[in-house]
Amino acid sequence: MTEKDPADLELIRKTTRELARKFDLEYWREKDAKHEYPWEFVKAFADGGWLGAMIPEEYGGLGLGLVESAVMLHEIGYSGAGASGASAVHFYIFPPGPIIRHGSEAMKREFLPQIAKGELLMCFGVTEPTAGVDTSRISTRATKTDGGWVINGQKVWITNAQNAKKILLLARTSPRSDEKPMDGMTLFFTDLNRERITVREIDKLGRSAIDSNELFIDNLEVRDDEVVGEVGKGFSYLLDGLNPERIVVAMEQIGLGRAALDEAVKYANSRVVFDRPIGKNQAVAHPLADSWIRLQAAEQIAMKAAELYDAKQPCGPEANAAKFLGSEAGFQACDRAMQTLGGYSYAKEYYVERFWRESRLLKVAPVSQEMVLNYISTKILGLPKSY
Structure with a gap:
């Protein structure tokens, strides 16, 4: 490397x-x-x-x-x-x-x-309410017309759609086959035309500064020159981005966990109960020390995965392991910060409640911890597929 x-x-x-x-x-x-x-x-x-x-x-x-x-x-x-x-x-x-x-x-x-330059905000239209993690079963379809396509369907959990001008949209352009279920999907990079796309914001638990949305697509017209790459190969193009996204999600979670840990340590040093700072108690100190160790370990695997990716070497196992460990360590650090602050953890002036809400999301997105374990079980350990 x-x-x-x-x-x-x-x-x-x-x-x-x-x-x-x-x-x-x-x-x-x-x-x-x-x-x-x-x-x-x-x-x-x-x-x-x-x-x-x-x-x-x-x-x-x-x-x-x-x-x-x-x-x-x-x-x-x-x-x-x-x-x-x-x-x-x-x-x-x-x-x-x-x-x-x-x-x-x-x-x-x-x-x-x-x-x-930050002049163009885009969104990413892949996830659908009826498909879940089985992207091969998306129902959004693009029908060929003279010089273009007409797209109909629905997407969910689409970030940035309240403000985005363009959308990178995945749609089926040919029927799903059991032999090659991931073939026949195409990526389109087109205008987020609000006359043809209804955008409905989802009220959610955390990351509230960044909008998440449902999209309802009704006869959206797209030109041939808005197809990304070749027709029918869109899912393979998405795979190019899955490993790097999992790596940076891990690093974001590690950073978030460290922010929560810093707040917890500051509070544990300053909060005095029974004439002693609460950080003097091992029941407080040891979980925080354990979180520091886990965040350090998660960063090591995430950076190794990033180095492999940049060197154009296979990094699937490392990228998935990084996402798993980063999400676990980040959320655990945030949860332990909540425990350290006790009742005050619910007060927004102490900030850790926001860290906790935001960190919980990444245990289920962009891929769940269970799907990471499925990947390691089958691709690395050679166990039979369970789904």
Whole structure:
């Protein structure tokens, strides 16, 4: 593998940490409470060029690798921005991946510079309410017309759709077959036409600054030149982005867990009960120490996975293990912060309740912990498939 220069990584860590921490915990508390998109935060990262981290330089990006992007998103999570801040940047970096690797030259030149500058917000339309994790059974269909397609269907849990101008949309262009269930799906990069797409926001538990939505698609007309890559190969293009997304989700969760751990340690040192700081009690100290260890271990596997990806080596086992460990360690640290603060953990002025709400999501998204275990069971251990 090509070694990353530690000095370069430290510079990225320091620069993005300083930038993210200009937005304090109160900023994120207010955005969460008001359900307001963090445009000021996005603009700050756009002005620094960071939204184009993985976009090649010829299309206006920085041309960096996954290692550098993972470091940046960790620092965003760790700053206290949590999942809301990480998602606001994450969705400029990874949904464009299929366009970078498989889009036409005209598509790349028109849209990638806009994404890198923060001028174009897109959303990712894959998940459906009746398909769940079995993407082969999506029911959204694209019917061929003269010079284009007409799409009808429904999507759910679509991030950014309240504000997005474009959508990367997965639809079936030929019937599902049991022999090759993942074939016959096509990716379209097209306008989020609100005359043909009804967007309904979902009221949810956490990450409230970033909208999640249901989409109802009614006779959406799409041109042939809005197809990404080849017709029928859309799912294979999505696979190119699954490993890197799992890696950065792990790093975001690790950062979020560390933010919660810092708050818990600060409270444990200052809160005095029975004439002693509560951090002097092993029942408080040991769980926090255990969380520190688990976060360190999760970061090691996540960074190994990122290095493998950048070196163009197989990284499926490591990427899935990173997502599993990062989600577990991050949520556990947040949960232990709640326990440490006791009754005050419910008070929003202490912030850890937001960390806890946001960290719970990543145990079920973008892939559940159980599906990670299924992958390891069958692909690594060679056990018979259970689903």
